[in-house]
Amino acid sequence: MARFNLLFLLFITIFIEANAQDKKSIFVLHSYSQEYSWTKLQHDNFVSKLQTSSPSALDISVEYLDTKRLQLSPEYETFFRSYLEEKFKGVSPDAIYVTDDNALNFFLHQKRPLFAASPIFFSGINNLSLETKLDKSRYTGVYETKDIVPNIELIRQFSPQTRDIWIVGDDSTTYHSIETDIRAHIHQYPKYTFHFLSSKRIDDITARLPNSPKTFVLLTTIGGWSDANRDNFTLQESIAILKQNKNLILCSMEDAYVQGGVVGGFVTSGANQGSHAAELVLRHFKGESVNTIRSITKSPNVYMFDRSALMESRLILSEYIAHDSIILHEKKSFFERYQQNILNAIFILFIFFLLFLLIVFLISLQKNAHIKILEKELKECSDEVVLQKEKLTLLEAVNE
Incomplete structure (x- = not known):
């Protein structure tokens, strides 16, 4: 018994150590709350993608700089580094996600690398110039570009007479990274006047926005x-607060x-x-070195619209754009609204139909069996009649 317990403890120890070796640790640092x-x-899509696709167990630690409320000053950076060094003393994550x-x-x-041995994966980075400056052996990720051209085309489709766009x-x-990128493209639209408004105070923005009908406003980044x-x-x-001005048509980037x-x-x-960044991490976990995993420089943007807002602003999407768009609060057809109930009802009816066929089949089998019994009895009776008839004929012959 003692030997069995010893072997059991040894097995458990080996199992725990194997799992610990297979577990991947990820340190996550977000800019905002x-x-x-x-x-x-x-974050949610990064974690979800990893959890559904990673063959290893995951240990994820998350921290937030919260720089929509706090400025990333040298003093704050020094404080936050000291905090991380104390909290994660001796820790070397398998990957960092920012x-x-x-x-x-x-x-x-x-100046002195934090988690120096850990590769850094990123998403939501607006500064595309970093792609030529980052150390490719440690950094890779997904860049974010607010694409102005499709949005100008949308506004032109919505309102051909519009000539002023407020950004x-x-x-x-x-915001300043986004503005720099937008300014690099607007020369393609000389007939438009672009008004750039930026401030940390929302009342500064609302005071400078016009109060004229059908004023198109593009929201870049407004969390601060x-x-x-x-x-x-x-x-x-x-x-x-912006919607208090009823003449504004708010578009988003x-x-x-x-x-x-x-x-x-x-x-x-x-x-x-988030999900694209997770795919890069998964490639690294499967054995690829970071310097062979190229960053995604084409921002994975999508068309997205709110159906209620479109109707309120009396805007109509072209079929071409609507076909490939995510439409929020879209009015669903009767089938779409009750799809699951309809499918459940069809399934139940199908089961009843199969049961009906089975019952008919069993009744048919029973009838066939009964008919065969009757046929057998009828044949026996027929044979008996023939036999009796033969006997009667023989008796008549003897009597004569």
Whole structure:
């Protein structure tokens, strides 16, 4: 018995050690808070993709810089580094995942590398110039580009007479990267006047926006807007404040903003950013070295629209764009609304039909068996009649 217990303990120890060796640890650093929609979309889809596709168990640790509320100053960076060094002393993650520019810059600003042996994967990075500067042996990921051209084309389709487009943002590092990229493309549209408005205060923005009918506004990044007391607004609150001006038609360049009456547009996709970054991590976990895993420089953007907002603004999508778009709050057909109930009913009817066929078959078998018995009895009776007839004929012959 003692020998059995010893062998059992040895087996358990080996099993635990094998699992521990197979487990992959990932350190995650987000630029913004855990409840910021854009961050949440990236994180949830990153984790979901890994959990469904990784052959290894995962140990994920998550931290947030929260730079929509706090400036990424040298003092804050020093404090946060000390905090991480103390909390993760002796830890060397198998991979690091960062979202958005501030989190990546936090690692780039370190004179002495943090988690020096760990490769860094990123998503939501607006600064495309980094692609030629990053150390390819340690950094790879997914870039984010707010694509202005499809959105200008959308506005031209929605309102051919429009000539002014207002581009607004929160004056953050991300906003300025987006503005630089947009300015590089707008020369293609000399007939339009582009108005760039950026501020950390939302009242500065609303005061400068026009109050004329059908004013098209493109939202770039707005998560950093605050009030006079420097208290941050949620996305819902910011959008509600903008919507107080009934003449504004709010278009979005980010999927997290398609809510509260925002029409939508050709948007960056937090879901795609996170899942694509996870695919790069999975390739590394399967044995590829980081310097062979090329970054995704073409932002995985999608068309996304809110049906209610489109109707409220009296805008019509072309069939070509609508076909490949994500339509939120789309009115579903009767079948789409009750699809599961209909399929369940069809399945139940099919089962009853099979049962009916089985019963008919069994009755048929029973009838056939009964008919065969009757036929046998009839034949026996017939044979008996023939026999009796033969006997009667013989008796008549004897009597004669």
